[in-house]
Amino acid sequence: MATTTSSSPSSPPLHTFKVLKRTLWNRIFALIFTSAILSLILHHFLCLLHSKNTTTFLLHLTLLISDLILSFMWATTQSFRWRPIRRAVYPKNLMQVTRVWDLPKLDAFICTADPYKEPPIGVVNTALSVMAYNYPSDRISVYVSDDGGSELTLFAFMEAAKFATHWLPFCREYKIEDRCPAAYFSSSHCSSSIDAEELKMMYETMKMKVEGVVDRGCVGDEHIKTDKQREAFSRWEDEFTRQDHPTVIQVLLENGQDKDITGVDMPNLVYVSRQKSKASHHHFKAGALNVLVRVSAAMTNAPLILTLDCDMYSNDPNTLVQMLCFMLDSKMSNYGYVQFPQRFHEINKNDIYGGENKRLFQINPIGMDGLAGTNYVGTGTFFRRRAFFGGPWSYVSAEKPELNPDHIADKSIQSESVLEMAQSVASCEYENGTKWGSKMGFRYGSLVEDYFTGYQLNCEGWDSVFYHPDRAAFWGDIPINLDDVLSQNKRWCVGLLEVAFSKYSPIIFGTQSRGILMGLAYSHFAFWGIWSIPITIYAFIPQLTLLNGVSPFPKVSDPWFLLYVFLFLGSYIQDCLDFMLMGTTFQRWWNDQRMWLIRGVSSYLFGSIDFFLKSLGISAFGFVITSKVIDDEQSKHYEQGVFEFGVASPLFVPLTTAAIINFIAFSVGVTRLILGHSKLEEIFIQLILSGFGIVNCWPVYEAILLRNDKGKMPLKITILSCLLAFSLYSLSHCLAS
Ligand SMILES: O=c1ccn([C@@H]2O[C@H](COP(=O)(O)OP(=O)(O)O[C@H]3O[C@H](CO)[C@@H](O)[C@H](O)[C@H]3O)[C@@H](O)[C@H]2O)c(=O)[nH]1
Numbered sequence: 001m002a003t004t005t006s007s008s009p010s011s012p013p014l015h016t017f018k019v020l021k022r023t024l025w026n027r028i029f030a031l032i033f034t035s036a037i038l039s040l041i042l043h044h045f046l047c048l049l050h051s052k053n054t055t056t057f058l059l060h061l062t063l064l065i066s067d068l069i070l071s072f073m074w075a076t077t078q079s080f081r082w083r084p085i086r087r088a089v090y091p092k093n094l095m096q097v098t099r100v101w102d103l104p105k106l107d108a109f110i111c112t113a114d115p116y117k118e119p120p121i122g123v124v125n126t127a128l129s130v131m132a133y134n135y136p137s138d139r140i141s142v143y144v145s146d147d148g149g150s151e152l153t154l155f156a157f158m159e160a161a162k163f164a165t166h167w168l169p170f171c172r173e174y175k176i177e178d179r180c181p182a183a184y185f186s187s188s189h190c191s192s193s194i195d196a197e198e199l200k201m202m203y204e205t206m207k208m209k210v211e212g213v214v215d216r217g218c219v220g221d222e223h224i225k226t227d228k229q230r231e232a233f234s235r236w237e238d239e240f241t242r243q244d245h246p247t248v249i250q251v252l253l254e255n256g257q258d259k260d261i262t263g264v265d266m267p268n269l270v271y272v273s274r275q276k277s278k279a280s281h282h283h284f285k286a287g288a289l290n291v292l293v294r295v296s297a298a299m300t301n302a303p304l305i306l307t308l309d310c311d312m313y314s315n316d317p318n319t320l321v322q323m324l325c326f327m328l329d330s331k332m333s334n335y336g337y338v339q340f341p342q343r344f345h346e347i348n349k350n351d352i353y354g355g356e357n358k359r360l361f362q363i364n365p366i367g368m369d370g371l372a373g374t375n376y377v378g379t380g381t382f383f384r385r386r387a388f389f390g391g392p393w394s395y396v397s398a399e400k401p402e403l404n405p406d407h408i409a410d411k412s413i414q415s416e417s418v419l420e421m422a423q424s425v426a427s428c429e430y431e432n433g434t435k436w437g438s439k440m441g442f443r444y445g446s447l448v449e450d451y452f453t454g455y456q457l458n459c460e461g462w463d464s465v466f467y468h469p470d471r472a473a474f475w476g477d478i479p480i481n482l483d484d485v486l487s488q489n490k491r492w493c494v495g496l497l498e499v500a501f502s503k504y505s506p507i508i509f510g511t512q513s514r515g516i517l518m519g520l521a522y523s524h525f526a527f528w529g530i531w532s533i534p535i536t537i538y539a540f541i542p543q544l545t546l547l548n549g550v551s552p553f554p555k556v557s558d559p560w561f562l563l564y565v566f567l568f569l570g571s572y573i574q575d576c577l578d579f580m581l582m583g584t585t586f587q588r589w590w591n592d593q594r595m596w597l598i599r600g601v602s603s604y605l606f607g608s609i610d611f612f613l614k615s616l617g618i619s620a621f622g623f624v625i626t627s628k629v630i631d632d633e634q635s636k637h638y639e640q641g642v643f644e645f646g647v648a649s650p651l652f653v654p655l656t657t658a659a660i661i662n663f664i665a666f667s668v669g670v671t672r673l674i675l676g677h678s679k680l681e682e683i684f685i686q687l688i689l690s691g692f693g694i695v696n697c698w699p700v701y702e703a704i705l706l707r708n709d710k711g712k713m714p715l716k717i718t719i720l721s722c723l724l725a726f727s728l729y730s731l732s733h734c735l736a737s
């Protein structure tokens, strides 16, 4: 086990890492598995050569294609298994390399885009948790980007600014660990002291006010107390719509001017709603973040930037200090960002929707961290501002000197010149003819701006760190109904394909820039969508051939049969071990693999189709925001671990069709065995595959047949799927005869 420190020999280490023990086994297994895959491909070629007619030829070709894709995806995962590492930090040693007054400033960016899907009180909680970091408050600025352009959100933040002047000193005095008020007041360690009770009342009052305003849909006159507020809200006139409105920048707290109730300086808190116009593309979240990069440059220009989604609150006041253990290490100046894992607090016991995304957010990152660095996942990330201006050795200068990372911002953030500058850089037209989105800032051109930006930074030469502390640094929300989960995955899949088939495709560009392993790692994500091909094929072809009495697979007595067993069990067991070694239960792993299969015939399938339609210019896609609103009945089902279908989503159709076909194929197969019409050794693989399909589709059968609640499968979907299943069977029957 190698332990390496990255600090200079004279001073104590700020951080260390070790390569995980499984590395050696992973490499040996990779070698064995590669030979098995090559043999399988050989087997497929032999079958192709010996096929008697066009139908069997096509059948074997289909299986060959699907196994080639599975093999490619397997090969890409080897990059994550090549050299996984785990890191540790030593914040106690930090004061040996810096002094308190030298601690760098931080600009925290929080994005929100819709007050009805992302309740403002949640956004406020996220902001408060960051403002209350264990850090000198004059070094923190929080910028809120409101793409919803909503007075409701601005109102919520005006209330939050007042509440913060009580909350921050309270956290300091009582050394509160949960600095997100909602989390603290609902936790078991919430104190019952008079101070705490009083603050809780204050919080509840604020929450009621904010929710009341959201329910009403506007800020009533009774809430507008000062001239400054009146002026702020007067901008929401009749012509002001979400898609078309001028920039609104409102400084809610200014460091050096605003004090908390004990007289200590407050951090800066700034509300920004960039200009929107139907005539210009706003590039979704990446566009919003670039506006914040510029607005914050004009105001505070901190060397460090934190990006957070509105539903990801800070759970550990010491995260900043942990991050500094990397960023203040002089040997790590070519590290562009530190990524903390996305973790979610309200996952049900067995994580039925695989919401933890363990592979995406925890397993793969430790693998990439051992190479050149992990990918950026959109939230919980600390950047060097400099990383947005070209590679570590190739600086790209901004079009205005005031926006460059070395510019010193020392004026009051409410001074006229600063506000004027901030206004101008937040306008729609500002980016025209500049390098923003291509060579500077967050990158445009993909619906997964996070993946694309991290990838580009890595390619430019920036390395990155993945740090996974025991106490979660951030807690976020996950979607709790199947349609939301699948739609979110579909958006990711489309965004990833946009990169896969661009001139920056990781398989070529990534490999050239950062080597084959990083190229493969980034390709693994980029090509998610093509998983739909083998998964869909295996969900239908073995079953349809079984129904037609054809068997494209080796018999049990055939030596090639053992190859199938080895490949199936080998990949499944290794996947399961990866999960279990990261501290997951078997049940959670099982549900994760089920969701992988479900996504294969829904999100990935529809995502790929959408992507190709758009490439042909037939359709367009946008960023559908994931709802963070909790429906009581849905959350009851979720807690019980029951799948929520409910809506007649097209995403459910192929899934339900697969469920029906697998069930019929298995039943027919077993019946034929009992009647002695088929031999077990001939149809064994097909029976196992359809049986596996049935076990995985169990929630679908329940939703069709056994349930009567709102979350059951809509009748429309069931009927449509039956028709589709019947058509598929008829088609296969024609081909077979
Ligand atoms: O036009 C937009 C669209 C979205 N957002 C914000 O982007 C964030 C992520 O949106 P969400 O609907 O929660 O998407 P998720 O799929 O849950 O987010 C994941 O995937 C996104 C890329 O698709 C990343 O940006 C996120 O960081 C990552 O958590 C939210 O804070 C939104 O308010 C904007 O600011 N402007």
Ligand SMILES: [Mn+2]
Binding pocket: 309, 311, 626
């Ligand atoms: Mn989200």
